[in-house]
Amino acid sequence: MPYKLLFVCLGNICRSPSAENIMNHLIEQAGLSNSIVCDSAGTSSYHIGSPPDRRMSAAAAKKLGIKLRGQARQFRKSDFQDFDLILAMDRENYENILALDPTKSHQDKVRLMCDFCTQYNIKEVPDPYYGGPEGFAQVIDLLVDACEGLLKNIVSQQLKT
């Protein structure tokens, strides 16, 4: 069974689809596509069905040369069962996810994405939606750092045979 990751933000059109696509890029480069699978979701219903934000896609193309694939969906309670690790982009996302688990039986699966950063000393991936292009570029840089740390962590903690 592959190890399953779910990246979660508010709208599922900026930060979490970037995290999903960057992580997939790193997983492919590492030859681990059969071992780790990724998805993303939003805590809100605002953009259900929408593709990634074009400003976010432009930043990913410019910085990394990758296309962002995906269609927004809302986080659902069954995601607690369906995924091994749920990565929240900011504290508000984190709290909103945990609020859907009143018995607290899945709390250990939910983490803040920036906990896996090793280069940047920051706690949250800032919401770029109402800002300028530099905010989108910063999201990419932060997520590359966090995804690299996350991949190392999974390889050493979860995939050891």
Ligand code: 4NP
């Ligand atoms: P995301 O960014 O949570 O990174 O996808 C946002 C997308 C949409 C909105 C806010 C943040 N919005 O308010 O519609």
